Amino acid sequence: MEVEPLLSVKVLQQSTWPFGQEDTGFMLPANMQAQLEDFKVYYNENHPKRALMWLHSLGTASLVVAFKQNTKTIDLGLFHARVMLLFMDEDHLTYEEIQGQVGLKHKDLKLVLLALACGKKKILRKTPKGPDVNSGNSFQFNYDFKDDKVKLRIASISEKITEEESIKTQDMVDESRKYTVQAAIVRIMKGSKELHNKDLVNRVVDAVRMHFHPDIPSIKKEIDWCIDNEYLARVEDRKDVFMYVA
Missing domain, CATH: 3.30.230.130 (Cullin; Chain C, Domain 2)
Structure with missing residues (x-):
């Protein structure tokens, strides 16, 4: 006898749900x-x-x-x-x-x-x-x-996770979040053209808080990355002010 299943799907970004592609061979009915x-x-x-x-x-x-x-x-x-x-x-x-x-x-x-x-x-x-x-x-x-x-x-029995696998998973999380912060910085600066460092950091926190809570040093690190890659530039004679580079 075949019973029609009721499907419910949860869609999350990888920065929120940090798991890679599975290779289990699993086949659904x-x-x-x-x-x-x-x-x-x-x-x-x-x-x-x-x-x-x-x-x-x-x-x-x-x-x-x-x-x-x-x-x-x-x-x-x-x-x-x-x-x-x-x-x-x-x-x-x-x-x-x-x-x-x-x-x-x-x-x-x-x-x-x-x-x-x-x-x-x-x-x-x-x-x-x-x-x-x-x-x-x-x-x-x-x-x-x-x-x-x-x-x-019925509780699942979990396979023991090795330290190497745990580190690999954390690296995937960090990498995904890094790209999310970079994208938020560029998007915010493109719309604002110029911002003080403090305002930019606060806006980035607000932009990604639904996904994760970034620490301030990591945001500043990605701001430096955006400057090095010529998405942003420092405004001369104006301390801690950045401008968007079109």
Whole structure:
């Protein structure tokens, strides 16, 4: 039985949501993918100069699931929901069959199946039993699952982030914010023609505060960059006053 999903999209700038392009291999069901394509067409028509980048690993879903005890609403990650939906038509699936339909790489699929079959809330049953997930395991939907709550949340199991990955992510954030500050400086000066340093700094803070809160030294550093690249120039005999260079 196919159920039409209800799509909700959150669109954020990369300076606010600092994550790069994913390489998980994840494949959505055809009906979900069709909704994303429809949204992409709508978004491109309204914002032709922007590019959408889907971050499925950060997606969430709510499923209404019927167990023997009762029907429950389960909130879980999009990867987890994708796996659960496979059991609408199949009682048993092997690890390889799940991976073939979901497309996730082993390290990502393993974390998903650990949460569904080896966590506190075992929505799936794993054969053989044990605390780990490996190729060759088989899974079946746990119709006998019981819980006092009608609405549940399946927590994701996160892979340990290395210090190198953390530094790389922070570098991406800093780089994106640097470009945002530079663009704000040029845009403000183009409209004002001349501004005192203090006024320019305050206007830049106001311009980007919806995305992040820049520190004053970083703004001054980007003002110097704009001067070096001949977007701005210092006004002679007027201390701390800048003019826009057309």
